[in-house]
Amino acid sequence: MLINGRVELACQKLVRDFKTGNNFVIEPLPLFTVLKDLVVDLEPFFEKYRQVRPYLIAGQEPPESERLQDPEKQRLIDPALRCILCAACTASCPISRVNPDYLGPAALLRAFRYVFDSRDEATDSRLGQLDTEDGAWGCKTMWSCTEVCPKQIPVTKCIGRIKRALKAGQTAR
Numbered sequence: 001m002l003i004n005g006r007v008e009l010a011c012q013k014l015v016r017d018f019k020t021g022n023n024f025v026i027e028p029l030p031l032f033t034v035l036k037d038l039v040v041d042l043e044p045f046f047e048k049y050r051q052v053r054p055y056l057i058a059g060q061e062p063p064e065s066e067r068l069q070d071p072e073k074q075r076l077i078d079p080a081l082r083c084i085l086c087a088a089c090t091a092s093c094p095i096s097r098v099n100p101d102y103l104g105p106a107a108l109l110r111a112f113r114y115v116f117d118s119r120d121e122a123t124d125s126r127l128g129q130l131d132t133e134d135g136a137w138g139c140k141t142m143w144s145c146t147e148v149c150p151k152q153i154p155v156t157k158c159i160g161r162i163k164r165a166l167k168a169g170q171t172a173r
């Protein structure tokens, strides 16, 4: 929710974390439709999340043993695995506020997690989906998502990695 004008994960905050004494202005999460009091409709948020296919797309035939991940790729995507889908990043994103079709930082972060997973076999198709102004190029590197993320995920940098992968693909073409 919005506490004193800043998006915060309320369940992780204590009154003493704020320097405002007992003066608080508590409002619903911005961007989303208010259903009642502080409750907002997060369905549009999860719809964007579903659009990026938030699951591993691997070969049809399972291997004899587990599918092994490249350790370097695992280190790269590890921070993204901390995401709890709280929607704070998307709610604070200036682009999401002006472009309702923009995927938004949380969905892009989930896409990043699979684009750079060495076991995933839909990389080209995922990057193709993200290569638009409503996808990765919608991000104008304003850092709001990174500033508010309660899990300290470098969201903006992760989106930047997607852009670099797209650029590299364009150069290869």
Ligand code: SF4
Residues within 6 Å of the ligand: 082, 083, 084, 085, 086, 087, 088, 089, 090, 105, 106, 109, 145, 148, 149, 150, 151, 152, 153, 155
């Ligand atoms: S990236 Fe951070 S702010 Fe965004 S949904 Fe995940 S945990 Fe919340």
